[in-house]
Amino acid sequence: MIEKDLIIIGGGPAGLCAAKTAMEANAKVLIIERSQKLGGQLVKQTHKFFGSEKTYAKTRGFDIAKRLIDDVTNYSNLLEIMTDATVVALYPNHELTVYQYGVYSKYKAKAIIVATGASEKFLAFENNDLPGIYGAGAVQTLMNLYGVLPGQSIVMVGSGNIGLIVSYQLMQAGVNVKALVEAAPKIGGYLVHASKLRRLGVPILTSTTIKKAIGNETLEQVEIVSLNEKWELISGTEKLIDVDALCISVGLSPLHQLLSMAKVEMKFVNELGGMVPVITEEHETSTKNLFVCGDVVGIEEASSAMVEGYLVGLTAAKRLGFLHPNYDQIKQNYHDQLTNLRSGPFGLKTRIGLAKLQGEDYAR
Amino acid sequence: MLDKTGIASAEQVLTRFPKKDLLAKAKAIIECYQDIPCNPCQTSCPFNAIYIGDDINQQPKLLVEKCTGCGICVTSCPGLAIMLAKTEREKAVFKIPYEFLPAPKVGENWHAINRSGEIIGEALIEMVQSIPRQDKTLLVTVSTKIEHLYDFITIRSQAHE
Numbered sequence: 001m002i003e004k005d006l007i008i009i010g011g012g013p014a015g016l017c018a019a020k021t022a023m024e025a026n027a028k029v030l031i032i033e034r035s036q037k038l039g040g041q042l043v044k045q046t047h048k049f050f051g052s053e054k055t056y057a058k059t060r061g062f063d064i065a066k067r068l069i070d071d072v073t074n075y076s077n078l079l080e081i082m083t084d085a086t087v088v089a090l091y092p093n094h095e096l097t098v099y100q101y102g103v104y105s106k107y108k109a110k111a112i113i114v115a116t117g118a119s120e121k122f123l124a125f126e127n128n129d130l131p132g133i134y135g136a137g138a139v140q141t142l143m144n145l146y147g148v149l150p151g152q153s154i155v156m157v158g159s160g161n162i163g164l165i166v167s168y169q170l171m172q173a174g175v176n177v178k179a180l181v182e183a184a185p186k187i188g189g190y191l192v193h194a195s196k197l198r199r200l201g202v203p204i205l206t207s208t209t210i211k212k213a214i215g216n217e218t219l220e221q222v223e224i225v226s227l228n229e230k231w232e233l234i235s236g237t238e239k240l241i242d243v244d245a246l247c248i249s250v251g252l253s254p255l256h257q258l259l260s261m262a263k264v265e266m267k268f269v270n271e272l273g274g275m276v277p278v279i280t281e282e283h284e285t286s287t288k289n290l291f292v293c294g295d296v297v298g299i300e301e302a303s304s305a306m307v308e309g310y311l312v313g314l315t316a317a318k319r320l321g322f323l324h325p326n327y328d329q330i331k332q333n334y335h336d337q338l339t340n341l342r343s344g345p346f347g348l349k350t351r352i353g354l355a356k357l358q359g360e361d362y363a364r
Numbered sequence: 365m366l367d368k369t370g371i372a373s374a375e376q377v378l379t380r381f382p383k384k385d386l387l388a389k390a391k392a393i394i395e396c397y398q399d400i401p402c403n404p405c406q407t408s409c410p411f412n413a414i415y416i417g418d419d420i421n422q423q424p425k426l427l428v429e430k431c432t433g434c435g436i437c438v439t440s441c442p443g444l445a446i447m448l449a450k451t452e453r454e455k456a457v458f459k460i461p462y463e464f465l466p467a468p469k470v471g472e473n474w475h476a477i478n479r480s481g482e483i484i485g486e487a488l489i490e491m492v493q494s495i496p497r498q499d500k501t502l503l504v505t506v507s508t509k510i511e512h513l514y515d516f517i518t519i520r521s522q523a524h525e
Contacts, residue, residue, distance in 0.1 A: 052402075340421075343419060344420075346421075
């Protein structure tokens with residue numbers, strides 16, 4: 001059994017930011033990351049980010065990752081990083097099992113921050129397992145990390161920010177995005193993203209869904225169909241589109257499995273994306289000294305994940321006896337930033353979700 | 365319409381243009397029609413000509429008399445929702461953000477494109493700027509016929525036809 005002070009599970013934006021403030025307070029941190037590199041989904045994001053300057057707005061995602069990684073590697077005397085390391089088990093007594101390079105090891109920590117992020121939802125339709133059908137994350141990995149095109153022509157399903165942004169990136173890479181279909185009657189993501197796609201000539205088809213995929217060995221065609229206001233298929237509106245790729249981007253759900261395994265109190269909150277841990281205002285779960293931040297406690301933008309990370313790093317460090325020199329001031333500052341980020345119409349789902357999770361006063 | 369198709373209506377677009385006599389000098393046209401948490405346009409403007417305020421969900425407002433037409437906001441907007449427009453006799457001159465390859469070159473003729481992605485005419489490339497602050501988003505100066513002032517939004521290469 002290897003004993004540590006603070007273990008952070010997940011080296012994406014939330015985990016990295018938590019590590020930063022915890023180490024500013026002088027706590028020792030071990031970050032355990034499943035991939036070969038830190039940065040989480042940020043490393044695949046080639047577009048400039050929204051938000052405020054404090055959360056690196058107008059900086060491209062992969063550059064934000066570099067900055068967050070630099071921020072933590074400055075504390076080399078306090079920081080340990082394990083990459084290519086998957087936490088395969090989390091137990092109620094703050095013990096965990098890590099799988100790395102073919103070896104399982106047991107760790108125990110005084111405090112744990114779970115920042116595992118989210119996984120993609122998929123969609124049920126006929127032949128949805130044909131080669132050529134991807135999730136948006138896979139498309140970004142192929143295209144933006146490895147420089148491999150997912151296909152020559154593609155249909156995107158889902159008009160949330162990820163669907164809109166990945167469509168734009170596909171066009172930049174030279175893939176012909178033949179249409180973006182959205183089952184809801186309105187575009188889900190930011191309209192500025194939709195407009196920049198539309199001006200490239202990409203049709204955005206709302207109240208439309210995919211009925212089936214067609215192809216012998218790999219994808220050759222998709223059949224799309226219009227939906228009425230009750231979300232029922234309108235027969236006779238089917239259309240075939242010739243493509244060799246299809247990208248599914250229909251939302252994310254929190255990667256809660258480790259928390260469920262550790263038997264913390266969980267709740268299903270649709271607005272937050274699925275099963276999420278019940279938390280205190282300080283992001284502590286029902287297990288003492290087990291904290292959460294980022295998408296694992298509700299799907300939001302990376303900007304909110306970062307600020308939540310900064311907050312939780314402060315709290316966890318304090319719990320271990322390491323008080324950040326400007327604790328009260330920066331804690332208030334991060335709280336204000338989160339409130340600001342969530343105060344508009346796009347924060348409504350999060351506000352409702354957190355209210356369901358924690359009681360009305362938290363959401364204000 | 366906009367929230368179903370991604371295409372702003374002609375009326376919406378007109379609300380973002382200052383009076384025509386003010387367009388003798390280049391002014392920012394800010395097509396941000398939705399309350400989203402974002403404010404780099406405000407924080408990047410060296411002349412405090414774009415106002416959002418403390419609540420970053422508010423839509424930006426252009427203080428047209430303070431706008432010098434410098435173009436810094438154009439490549440700072442992560443939504444590529446800002447361009448500059450001015451009028452020069454029979455020409456409309458724009459500065460637009462552009463993030464595709466091949467990059468346009470000065471003197472080339474490209475297609476002028478409207479908000480629906482349709483070709484509406486020709487656009488002459490007059491200048492192409494790329495400095496580190498733009499972070500790889502090109503700032504392209506193009507001119508079209510004056511009648512495209514309210515329709516033009518971007519350019520498309522004629523090379524592949």
